[in-house]
Amino acid sequence: MMQRRWARIVEVTIAACTVIAVLGFAISKLSQPLEVNEPISWNTNTSFLTVWEPAPQERAGAGTIQLPSTLSNKQRNNALMVRAFRTAIGDSWKSTVRILNDGRQVALGAVVDKGGFVISKASELPEGDFDCRTWDNKIVRGRVKATDANLDLALIQVDREDLPVVKWAVDTVLVAGAWVGTTDARETPQAIGVVSVPSRPVAPERAILGVQLAPADTGAAVVSVVPGSGAERAGLEVDDVIYAVNGKELASRREVLDTIAQYRAGQRLKLSVRRGEKELTMVARLMDLTSSVLDPTEMEVNGQISARSSGFAKVIQHDTVLTPNQCGGPLVSLKGEVVGVNIARANRVSSYALPTDIVRETVQRLKQSIPSGS
Amino acid sequence: MSQAYLTLRKGVFAYASSNAYSIRCISLFRLYRQSIPGALLFFSLIFLLSSPAHLQGQEQGRRPKSSGATEVQPALAIENSKSNPVVGASSEVRVAKPIISSAGLTTVGLELGLERIAKGAEPQTVEELLALESQQAKVAEKVKQVTVNVQQGNSQGSGVIISEDGYVLTAAHVAGKPNLDATVVMSNGRRYRAKTLGMNRNVDAGLLKITDEPAEGWPHASIGESSRLSEGSWCVAVGHPGGWQEKRGSVVRVGRVLAMLPGTIVTDCSLIGGDSGGPLFDLSGRLIGIHSRIGAEVTENMHVPVDEFTKNFERLVSGEKWGVLPGYEPIIGITGDEQDGRAIVTKVNAGGPAERAGLQVGDVVVRFDGTAISSFRELREAVHGCLPGDHVRIEVSRENKILARTLVIGLKN
Numbered sequence: 001m002m003q004r005r006w007a008r009i010v011e012v013t014i015a016a017c018t019v020i021a022v023l024g025f026a027i028s029k030l031s032q033p034l035e036v037n038e039p040i041s042w043n044t045n046t047s048f049l050t051v052w053e054p055a056p057q058e059r060a061g062a063g064t065i066q067l068p069s070t071l072s073n074k075q076r077n078n079a080l081m082v083r084a085f086r087t088a089i090g091d092s093w094k095s096t097v098r099i100l101n102d103g104r105q106v107a108l109g110a111v112v113d114k115g116g117f118v119i120s121k122a123s124e125l126p127e128g129d130f131d132c133r134t135w136d137n138k139i140v141r142g143r144v145k146a147t148d149a150n151l152d153l154a155l156i157q158v159d160r161e162d163l164p165v166v167k168w169a170v171d172t173v174l175v176a177g178a179w180v181g182t183t184d185a186r187e188t189p190q191a192i193g194v195v196s197v198p199s200r201p202v203a204p205e206r207a208i209l210g211v212q213l214a215p216a217d218t219g220a221a222v223v224s225v226v227p228g229s230g231a232e233r234a235g236l237e238v239d240d241v242i243y244a245v246n247g248k249e250l251a252s253r254r255e256v257l258d259t260i261a262q263y264r265a266g267q268r269l270k271l272s273v274r275r276g277e278k279e280l281t282m283v284a285r286l287m288d289l290t291s292s293v294l295d296p297t298e299m300e301v302n303g304q305i306s307a308r309s310s311g312f313a314k315v316i317q318h319d320t321v322l323t324p325n326q327c328g329g330p331l332v333s334l335k336g337e338v339v340g341v342n343i344a345r346a347n348r349v350s351s352y353a354l355p356t357d358i359v360r361e362t363v364q365r366l367k368q369s370i371p372s373g374s
Numbered sequence: 375m376s377q378a379y380l381t382l383r384k385g386v387f388a389y390a391s392s393n394a395y396s397i398r399c400i401s402l403f404r405l406y407r408q409s410i411p412g413a414l415l416f417f418s419l420i421f422l423l424s425s426p427a428h429l430q431g432q433e434q435g436r437r438p439k440s441s442g443a444t445e446v447q448p449a450l451a452i453e454n455s456k457s458n459p460v461v462g463a464s465s466e467v468r469v470a471k472p473i474i475s476s477a478g479l480t481t482v483g484l485e486l487g488l489e490r491i492a493k494g495a496e497p498q499t500v501e502e503l504l505a506l507e508s509q510q511a512k513v514a515e516k517v518k519q520v521t522v523n524v525q526q527g528n529s530q531g532s533g534v535i536i537s538e539d540g541y542v543l544t545a546a547h548v549a550g551k552p553n554l555d556a557t558v559v560m561s562n563g564r565r566y567r568a569k570t571l572g573m574n575r576n577v578d579a580g581l582l583k584i585t586d587e588p589a590e591g592w593p594h595a596s597i598g599e600s601s602r603l604s605e606g607s608w609c610v611a612v613g614h615p616g617g618w619q620e621k622r623g624s625v626v627r628v629g630r631v632l633a634m635l636p637g638t639i640v641t642d643c644s645l646i647g648g649d650s651g652g653p654l655f656d657l658s659g660r661l662i663g664i665h666s667r668i669g670a671e672v673t674e675n676m677h678v679p680v681d682e683f684t685k686n687f688e689r690l691v692s693g694e695k696w697g698v699l700p701g702y703e704p705i706i707g708i709t710g711d712e713q714d715g716r717a718i719v720t721k722v723n724a725g726g727p728a729e730r731a732g733l734q735v736g737d738v739v740v741r742f743d744g745t746a747i748s749s750f751r752e753l754r755e756a757v758h759g760c761l762p763g764d765h766v767r768i769e770v771s772r773e774n775k776i777l778a779r780t781l782v783i784g785l786k787n
Contacts, residue, residue, distance in 0.1 A: 074606035177511035
């Protein structure tokens with residue numbers, strides 16, 4: 001399937017240069033720069049919409065490169081490589097669980113302690129009890145017992161005590177270029193990659209809904225919706241009027257913006273929306289889309305990214321191609337030792353994992369925070 | 375498939391999805407290039423996102439023919455380099471002008487047992503996998519010192535130093551044009567002034583030279599030969615995706631060659647904006663390519679083969695500029711008379727850049743982007759020196775008055 005795509009390349013090196021020129025022009029016409037504190041940024045001028053639909057003459061690229069009709073199957077993660085990797089990591093994959101919501105995987109988790117304790121990515125987890133699929137293909141029930149919102153880690157307890165606990169890497173010095181595997185609750189790893197940056201902070205970005213808002217009689221009117229944003233996924237449309245967030249009625253655009261600003265990326269907001277004569281309720285997720293919001297090309301080449309993908313004091317950056325629902329589980333070295341817990345898919349070239357020392361400390365802290373008897 | 379993906383297809387890039395066999399190639403520095411409004415946007419972005427780290431560049435460069443100890447001859451320059459790509463045969467070296475030193479600093483001897491894998495095979499045992507890991511980690515460590523960020527105008531990309539005297543390879547679309555001021559930022563954050571030199575836009579190959587002191591002694595990469603690559607060859611990509619970031623530094627990716635095409639290497643080393651111009655190395659730490667552009671799939675990453683630099687190095691050094699970036703031909707939308715001694719406009723295309731700038735039939739172009747124009751041919755050449763999206767000042771003579779206008783270079787469909 002992938003091979004078919006290689007049959008031909010139409011080059012569009014133009015892309016964002018022209019797009020950006022158009023956008024830049026639009027912005028240059030705005031009387032004031034972007035408001036830093038507003039979830040939606042740009043003011044109410046709608047001219048930025050030209051970004052999404054540039055004039056025809058500024059679109060298409062002409063150049064064509066002929067590629068082979070079949071692409072090499074020699075990708076770094078082909079079957080032979082994955083087989084070698086599987087041999088190397090041994091049974092370490094058995095400490096992975098898949099966390100399900102309505103039968104679909106929403107995250108992975110790492111078994112971190114006896115007694116059914118599993119750590120995972122908090123913002124991807126369902127509320128209440130949920131199903132987990134374990135290494136032996138059994139389903140067990142689990143629930144979040146404690147959460148660290150800063151790290152986006154949640155400690156889960158599942159109704160099963162005999163799951164094998166991960167083998168933590170001790171004294172392992174991670175270097176750029178080292179192989180890492182994202183294990184699955186089955187023998188074949190989900191994905192492999194290499195360490196890109198052994199240790200770095202990721203500055204927090206603002207969480208946004210992904211709409212541009214104008215004042216309305218009650219609340220705020222949607223002027224535009226950013227493609228790929230939580231707003232779009234929730235079904236918000238232009239001219240919708242948001243008049244309440246999480247049940248709290250809001251009188252002005254300012255109030256709507258201020259309210260949204262109180263939440264974090266990954267959180268879901270219940271929006272009360274007036275569309276013409278109808279009143280609707282929809283749930284939209286905040287994302288820290290960062291610059292992607294203004295750059296549809298980047299949104300596209302990034303593929304799916306985690307809603308919460310910034311604001312970590314220290315991460316391992318690796319180039320494993322993950323989807324958001326493959327985060328939350330162990331990142332292992334070639335020895336099968338856990339060097340970190342995947343915490344976000346950030347963009348086309350970056351996945352982040354929280355390093356082992358931070359995760360272990362957090363697990364202990366969260367365990368102690370659980371009220372006894374619960 | 376993500377919703378975002380589909381949504382975007384419906385938007386700007388919808389045209390590309392009509393062909394099931396097509397993918398788009400996206401310039402890797404798009405965020406970082408272009409004109410004043412582009413810059414405005416850029417800084418607005420920074421403001422807006424309150425993110426400290428959107429800019430950056432890196433660069434790596436390499437030079438012709440000096441891959442390690444086996445290569446003895448230091449001189450690459452040849453008289454007829456335009457038509458005669460030198461691939462190292464010493465008999466072809468006719469000019470004694472040394473261009474680069476014999477060996478770079480990035481060569482890494484192969485680990486025991488890696489011979490088979492170095493030829494493009496997969497590791498089959500844990501030992502082989504570990505040996506590969508050790509090898510690529512050594513390469514990753516060594517190449518940091520030669521990988522740089524390149525800033526030219528409002529654009530940023532990456533690059534690689536390839537000679538002791540400070541030549542830097544990058545992508546043509548990062549360098550922009552010959553003889554422009556640029557800045558090279560080392561991995562430790564130190565900044566040095568540089569000048570852009572020649573470029574082959576047909577393959578997106580560009581060259582810079584660091585002009586600041588020291589004049590000698592730059593850490594530089596070992597040059598390899600892309601002609602020796604084949605499908606499956608392992609490679610290490612480095613760059614500054616998203617721009618130079620103090621607390622992050624350069625970013626390493628590992629992948630394999632998936633296709634060798636004329637003027638292009640395709641790998642699954644994932645790249646994104648800011649990587650343009652950055653280096654691709656083989657398992658021995660020798661430079662084999664320069665990052666250029668990407669398709670939508672994460673396995674679609676294109677690099678300029680290093681041989682494209684080495685075979686034309688003399689032309690690049692001399693500041694010559696030739697070719698057109700694939701899919702990126704600049705136009706201004708006018709027709710003129712090549713025979714006339716003046717650049718007189720005989721037709722203005724409706725909706726084109728010239729019309730939008732207010733040009734009319736009968737106008738005589740006298741200056742374009744700072745260059746005096748005395749014939750339509752000169753105007754054509756000046757336009758070719760620009761990239762689509764550039765904002766350029768044009769002066770025309772109309773009814774004995776000189777009018778100045780700003781024009782946005784268009785893209786030939």
